[in-house]
Amino acid sequence: MAVNRPEDMPRQFPKITLSEVDEETRLLAEKVYASALKEEDTKDALSMFTVPEDCPIGLHQAKERELLKELAEQHSEESAKRKKSFKMIRSQSASLQGLQIPVTAEWARSVVTPFLSPSSTCSSLPENCPEYQRVTISGDYCAGITVEDYEQAAKTLMKALFIREKYSRLAYHRFPRTVAQFLRSAENQTWKEEDEVLPDVCPCPREGEDPYSIENIPDNLSYELQTKDGIVYVYENAEALSQNRPRSLPYPDLETFAIDLSHVLAMIVDGPTKTYCHRRLNFLGSKFYLHEMLNEMAELKELKGVPHRDFYNVRKVDTHIHAAACMSQKHLLNFIQTTYKTEADRVVLEKGGRKLTLREVFEHLNMDPYDLTVDSLDVHAGRQTFHRFDKFNSKYNPVGASELREIYLKTDNLIDGEYFARIIKEVSHDLEESKYQHAEPRLSIYGRSADEWDSLSKWFIQHKVHSTNMQWIIQVPRIYDIFKSKKLITNFAKMLENIFLPLFEATVNPQKHKELHVFLKYVTGFDSVDDESKHSDHMFSYKSPKPEQWTADENPPYSYYLFHMYANIMVLNNLRKERGLSTFQFRPHCGEAGSITHLVSAFLTADNISHGLNLKKSPVLQYLYYLAQVPIAMSPLSNNSLFLEYSKNPLREFLHKGLCVSLSTDDPMQFHYTKEALMEEYAIAAQLWKLSTCDVCEIARNSVLQSGLSHQEKKHFIGANYLKDGPEGNDIRRTNVAQIRMAYRHETLCNELSFLVDAVKTEAAIGTQPE
Template sequence: MDGKYKEIAEELFTRSLTENEMRTAPYEFPEDSPIEQLEERRQRLERQISQDIKLEPEILLRAKQEFMKIDSDADLEFMNQQGGVDRTDDGWMKERVLPMEREYQRVSISGEEKCGVPFTDLVDAAKCVVKALFIREKYIALSMQNFCKTTARELGELGEKPLDLRVYEEIPETPVDADAPVHPPVSETHPYENQDTKNMPADTGYSCKMVDGVMHVYTKKSPMEKSTELDLPYPDLKEYIADMNVMMALIINGPVKSFCYRRLQYLSSKFQMHILLNEMKELAAQKQVPHRDFYNIRKVDTHIHASSCMNQKHLLRFIKRAMKKYPGEIVHMEHGHGQTLMEVFENMNLTAFDLSVDTLDMHADRNTFHRFDKFNAKYNPIGESILREIFIKTDNHIEGKYFGHMIKEVMADLEESKYQNVELRLSIYGRSRDEWDKLAQWAVKHQVYSDNVRWLIQVPRLFDVYRTKKQLANFQEMMENIFMPLFEVTINPRSHPELHLFLQHVVGFDSVDDESKPEHHIFNMDSPLPADWTEEDNPPYSYYLYYTYANMTVLNHLRRRRGFHTFVLRPHCGEAGPVHHLVSGFILSENISHGLLLRKAPVLQYLYYLAQIGIAMSPLSNNSLFLSYHRNPLPEYLSRGLMVSLSTDDPLQFHFTKEPLMEEYSIATQVWKLSSCDMCELARNSVLMSGFSHKVSIRFLFSHLSFCPLWSLSFPFNLSLIMDLIQLSCAWQPFCAKCSALTFSLVSRQRVTGWGPNTARRALKAMTSVAPTSRTSAWHTAVRPCWRSSTSSPTLCAPRTTSTRRKHSPWPPSGQKDTKSTTPPPTSNPPSAPPCMTLRGCSMSGLQLVV
């Protein structure tokens, strides 16, 4: 079987190497949508509602007031008396229809098992999808990244024994009350001020060495005996390639493609039906929330490069100000001779008066479409690389002085706006070992820090360029230059004090470059090891990603031992090039950027949905480079329930205003006619995807929660996600047990709103103590958090905590039984529902909760 997977995968890889342009995949989603018809329906609905309001204004007002008034203890008690539960003979609890349920229109679909697809195809598709999720769960847990707990819980029910999910340890409940501050606590002292090495952790005495492209850590500095190696796990290369082959064979499987395509279309239809029935009620409920609107909810720009985080006007003003303030400062060395800033511009025959935005010529235009080389040239002001080195580089003759000042001005604008946060990318190229120290010294020396900013480190895939220039001997040297300083500062923070301080605000790694470049090599067991990769051809995308992931995994385990925070992998993926880039991203990455090619791969799109993998999308950037705006799949992804957020990518090239993220939101809203609920959901997704600490994210999402009149409607699960996972589970059960278990499990679990039998029995009583809303039905747009448990602790995603070497249950599970647990013994204190929920269309700052 492994040989068959390998043959299929190699054939697909070979096809991707020979084709200049990707063929349109079968089951590709239609690009044109009947916007006019949707608009006519919406207008008819609005006219009908406006007529109803004119006829019965007082009755409608009283109904709204009664509907919104549910947060008092008396109302909850009344609802408990009216609702309650019934217990049937088989031990299952039966919900009564609560009074509030009639406030929303619902549509229920039964007979899922009679969908018209051959049952054997349904079973095979379910097996393949679940197997892919198990593969991702294995690698994400091993690297201590975040994995959606909802998905993990459902996968655990398929295993022969519970999976080792110690990564998902619970954290204390965060108290939320009316007196909670709106903003997270501001640092009292600058984090870069305390550089006293005596206050830093001591040296552990470990040593490290790279073997076959992966770092190994030893307990003694010398000699490096094999017996002294620390047990820091990393993925086996042979196993990774085998998993890649399985995934490549899966995405071209006919029944699986049909199954995933139908499920995605089904999700889109459910969303459109919900909008048609309940959109006006959503907007009416949103207006009831005091003080909060889209402008003052938290938003995070999850994909933005530091070298282009300012707009053209900002850069122009800074250059003119520098020419006026520092004309005689030596900023560049040319053939051993220092040049002042004034001399640099005199050599170009330019003065401050001559400069304009058009002179800078840094904005992307129609000539950059599918021309990444021209786009990279836009980073040079006036087309001169010397100006790029002077103004937007950290490593130059003035030690990045101008660039540091510009970044601090951008940070000041963010702090003034209060509600916008960014994750800036800084580059580490891997050409020399001292790049990390220079970058950290730049940040510490110029005090480049803000509570609104976190850093990611991007590694350009430019080994072929460095090898051609004889700057590197092999690929392993590049990996050593990137990761050796990180291991050294983790082992002994006092050896690199500035780097130790800087890393406290770095959240992960990114892999960047033009994905449309042709790849001349297939990553398999015959590929050279990093030490043997001495040719001038660039390694393939999956090669870069695997060795970055493997070293990051070892580093994360070492840092967790030392009590430091860990890193995540969030690469550029799926912007262009072959689809197998998205396969590597699915297996190894916590989040990705772009993800445009998912629109051509229904299997991968459905897997990204089930795994709730964050996708930072930049429609304006894509519009100038690879895909016109009206063809961008972001609205489709959002309607189907994928974890998508808006980002700016490069404001210097694509935006005009002082607030590029708001510009991105405004254009998307106008072009795709997004509602304020949709905008708030995108903002909420950006916080969930971001690398801000759990404490800060909790304040972003849940502060002032008690101000919301619907805060008590608590349903801590992603309903649509659970529905699909349970349907997969129900399709997998007949493979091991009886076919009749499918219908029983489907109906039973849907009746308890998507939990497994054990959890449902324990929580149903608590769930029926509050009124359900339209978004607590089986709509996939209802609730989209990654809840970590069914307890009363509102949590986002799993924290990265200590984990040992992972032992996974075999898949497929052998001898699996159809487990039907008995009713748990009654307890005096049943678990209460979490005090917050995530609704599709809510701000998730806890301040604007929209039903």
Template sequence: MALIINGPVKSFCYRRLQYLSSKFQMHILLNEMKEMAAQKKVPHRDFYNIRKVDTHIHASSCMNQKHLLRFIKRAMKKYPGEIVHIERGRGQTLKDVFESMNLTALTSAWTLWTCTRINPAEIFIKTDNCVHGKYFGHIVKEVMADLEESKYQNSELRLSIYGRSRDEWDKLAEWAVNHKVYSENVRWLIQVPRLYDVYKIKNTLANFQEMLENIFLPLFEATINPRSHPELHLFLEHVVGFDSVDDESKPEHHIFNQESPLPGNWSDEDNPPYSYYLYYTYANMTVLNHLRRRRGLHTFVLRPHCGEAGPIHHLVSGFMLSENISHGLLLRKAPVLQYLYYLAQVGIAMSPLSNNSLFLSYHRNPLPEYLSRGLMVSLSTDDPLQFHFTKEPLMEEYSIAAQVWKLSSCDMCELARNSVLMSGFSHKVKSYWLGPSYTREGPESNDIRRTNVPDIRVAYRHETLSEELQLITHAVRTDELDGIDEEDTLTMGPLTGQR
């Protein structure tokens, strides 16, 4: 936080970022034709048949409106007498629910989705309801079938665990196992909404510690003794990480610091700050991961929503604790943090169409700027139900980005490669998608026959990052950074840090 407001450091980082942008433009001027030629030499491989992963998408809105509407109409014809809602102790069938709202098979998607009396979401896109998530399971399987048909598109769908009660995990796992929502093209992330204050006001929770126990104790139990939670043990095989979600623009009382009470003592109705949630999620995950690693099980990563709106310290927390973040729009206003995210290559899953509707117009989105500077960015859909119209929302996202920002074929393939690197798919799967040497550095890590990314582009990214790290190491070692001003930065050599 001190670095962010330090004038000389801000100037230094801003100018380094400007330099990175200019250097990339020079690379394109010199090597664009070489990159195109390298791609043309690769048989069978183009943007359509390279692997790409939707690294930020919510399961409850993973389908488009037309898909959901057709599914609902089919359900109305197939299960009209099934009880789907309880009101005042009386069960209502699917037919009763729609007749009470004057809805028919000719109802449009928009009319259906703006109903106020009974939200169709409660019936069709919830895992825990009167039909035990039956409809949601069916439609998720249809989305999975579409992904499998396309072969090269993959998703990391997010499901919610709220922390209200200890049995949430078992219910969710039972839904997943019973409805067989499994696909080689899909992995799951668990999102934890930051809603402690809501549950506290309703007397659902006594303190924040109880929320943490509801979220993590079942995971420890399933790791130590899989037979205690058999369905959960199976489900966790396909869970790759955790997400923290809520409206970041909500006002917060303070930043998490040494004076903040421990979770067992956080019993008032105020919601803990973002950093408090993230720290205790990270702390519990770290212990859980040590245990799972000792028992030969895969581990989890933290990939929260971060930097979409709200205070800048959310991005500080994300930088310190996260493997990847979703959105990261506010990095455009914080050159120090943006430079740190670049140096550490923290992944940023960006959703321009979603942001265009909610926070930032498409033309102001910083994704092309981040990409040119070398930040680890990928394209994702966020909520196809709200923002996309086609059967392939991820391709829709790439298509619009390519047209609006004039992205080259190499740019598109680099974004797709980044999405695979950022994803939670296994090392074995990534080796097949990207090449067996993908964990190495520089062009050795790249197999153009699988990624369609030219070695020239990968070599440029590696050399540029290495030079920036060398510059920083030299500056810190010689104690120059504290005294750098704008004039010094102009005379700083771009490659070695020598004056």
């Protein structure tokens, strides 16, 4: 399997041409994409991605095929040779004295091996490994699946992991150590700690330090910038620009991305891979059930022995929340009534060329603020918003009046967003008072004009919105079609330029963009938002038009948006890394509704995603997200009002299987009733799903890991060794997560990865044997 070694990755984007791609794979991927486009609004659209467990005829036929293949294998000498080779490797990896993976001696001593032979006992485990009752499986390595199918599934899954690692490393996104170690093992290499790539986040200002200081700003590099094919290119000087010699940064290529995407698209409909992933996921769920039954009391005993730490005082991060709805409906009502009482004669809005005071605005709306209730405010989502995203968006307008949204929930209005800033500061004050809760609110940049960034950064600094308990994310709504219809932009490239070029300019010449430079210190990532269920007629491929050529009125498809956002973030991160500045994570909304192909695009491009509900519909993607430990911020109460009933939400299932999930609120103004929306989210989940203390503390720890908190803050909140995997990376005194649970998660992941590595190594070994 040809892959790029770690040391070769971060500087240049490795391009692939169509001539290097299997034509059958490419055509299958196009068929998958076309099918998803054609039928994404019907129940049958996802049938090709799933295993027919709920269809008696389909299930019977699938079992018949498996049985015939198994019978054929029993009479095959080649299959017998492969089985013998696999069993030999499995027996080697079952040894506690020596791991099969070529790793450092320190790691080999500290890591918990997932392979326990029947004769081994817990007394022979490493010292830092907690004793608990393990579930071991003996016998045939791939019972229920043929050798040929096992090899094919393992090969394709490993290829997908290599592809994700490539894109993660290029963008300075996170990639799990354990997975990287197994990938290096598959290449017969040794993983080194210096190979690890992590995002750079500015640490929280020290006590007494001015977070808005514009001193010690870096000098101007005098680089030239030019947008080409929707991506910002960086040049040393005007001469280099004229000669088209960009700086040595990884500039992504649409054709290469489309080819990599086609590999994963083809994989999710591959029969053997679907069957293998479906079986492994079922096994993971059943294995956790047994683990819980055997070790629940031992985990609880561990937690009871931890002084001064319980669920209430472990750190929790609201990993997905929109700033425009970060307050409760009662909070917003109180704020409206307070401002009317104290500032009724203040000019707050300009409409039709006339400036209006707050009193005149309410007179125009024929209402008295003192008569308002949370019901008449009408910002809460209910049964009427289910599968009606249009109705949900209207809930951002208090009492249905866009004027009140303009006054209270916008950053760029006649009062320079003062009311919005005051509301956010009140929310952040509550977070600071709670001490243990953090939030990552989203602020919008639309791309309709180039001065949006300057306006937003001015608002942030002028109103002193920074809080130690808030990390900021920029959301970009996918509404090119609206701007195009209003003739605000001429093509999609202009929208991308308005979003990203100011960031490159502030990175190259911070002296000219001081406020934006300061604001970017506290921005940790980007989000892509809008209704995913909106249909797009365009099929994304290497033939898709360049952004400069996208002049149509229709909106580009989801994958097109994601690639161009990722591409610019990747180049920007590499440039900022060179300057010693903070980098950004890409954290799009994905998998809430719409096509399953959205999750494929995010698997390549995203550091983590929000929602991920549609993973339940594709066993291959769900298993890939598990293997790669892609973080998922889930919002069951939000989904309950929009797309999926609470009882059907897969969060509990994902958690038990070992996916990296966290709880988030999304929009407290629309979905929650209490002042502490995040605690409300945890409380309801714990009650309805009967989650244990260890479960909710594990979710809380996941939220800190996947957040944009700085390295120093994470060390303080969840332990100095948090980057290490397994119990060694868990400080139970800070996280309140049992060491037994951490050991179980690590051992189970290692076991799943070892199955794939064994298959790839065995195939390579047999391929090199003489005839």
